[in-house]
Amino acid sequence: MASDVAFIGLGVMGFPMAGHLAAAGHRVAVFNRTASVAQRWSGEHQGRLAATPADAADGAAIVFTCVGADDDVRAVVYGDGGALATMGEGSILVDHTTASADLARELSAACSERGVGFVDAPVSGGEAGAQNGVLTVMCGGEAAHFERARPVMDAYARAITLIGGAGSGQLTKMVNQICIAGLVQALSEGLEFGRRADLDLDAVLDTISQGAAGSWQMANRGTTMKAGEFDFGFAVDWMRKDLGIVLSEAERNGAPLPVTALVDQFYKRIQELGGGRWDTSSLITLLLPPEHRP
Numbered sequence: 001m002a003s004d005v006a007f008i009g010l011g012v013m014g015f016p017m018a019g020h021l022a023a024a025g026h027r028v029a030v031f032n033r034t035a036s037v038a039q040r041w042s043g044e045h046q047g048r049l050a051a052t053p054a055d056a057a058d059g060a061a062i063v064f065t066c067v068g069a070d071d072d073v074r075a076v077v078y079g080d081g082g083a084l085a086t087m088g089e090g091s092i093l094v095d096h097t098t099a100s101a102d103l104a105r106e107l108s109a110a111c112s113e114r115g116v117g118f119v120d121a122p123v124s125g126g127e128a129g130a131q132n133g134v135l136t137v138m139c140g141g142e143a144a145h146f147e148r149a150r151p152v153m154d155a156y157a158r159a160i161t162l163i164g165g166a167g168s169g170q171l172t173k174m175v176n177q178i179c180i181a182g183l184v185q186a187l188s189e190g191l192e193f194g195r196r197a198d199l200d201l202d203a204v205l206d207t208i209s210q211g212a213a214g215s216w217q218m219a220n221r222g223t224t225m226k227a228g229e230f231d232f233g234f235a236v237d238w239m240r241k242d243l244g245i246v247l248s249e250a251e252r253n254g255a256p257l258p259v260t261a262l263v264d265q266f267y268k269r270i271q272e273l274g275g276g277r278w279d280t281s282s283l284i285t286l287l288l289p290p291e292h293r294p
Contacts, residue, residue, distance in 0.1 A: 101167035117145030140168030233279030
């Protein structure tokens, strides 16, 4: 059933996600801080351009946000021009930003005071997943709010799961990023070991991807890593932002994350080499001889 929805934040992920909502027949109002991006979206999709987050949220049953970090979310949610100012009782705020669990709990409380539901719903699947409408969404919040938002999120997701209360989605995304960091480093080391052993890396990848070593990273990044191609995908700058959130939460809850902390420092070195916008698979460049580095 079509709904009146708002989408705030038309970045690499939000732009196609909002487009899938429009294609599914929902009545979409969009806001983006860079107005030219919103105008470009409007040229490709049916929807209303809003002057402020509050304007976009006015009359919406569900308001989606997908911006950069905690303070960016606060900027588009709070204040006279923020979405919460015009959200009606019974509406729902769904935050797709990868942010802290503390922010999710804060937003849940602020929404509750206004009679608004809240779901923290970070996503996994990258730019390709957003473009193809096959994202994985990990959610935190009340079951009633989740069940109302889930059919709308179906427009751009293939898996949508309620993990627990507010903040659980963000904590699950942290687990996701911890696992990815270790996998990419291990894949980098394996490929460079194979190269130095003079193996046919295409044959190696074809073979081991069918066994216990197989992973999304191997299937989608192994060949491009071998070719030294990194100008696409999930940027190192974004991964370091996410790992910063992870490590802060680990300091609070006492979880030991020695490999994650080490890989975070490897990503810092990639940034220092000017690779902040390279794909996260660029970790392999730190293992290459200088003459083979991009």
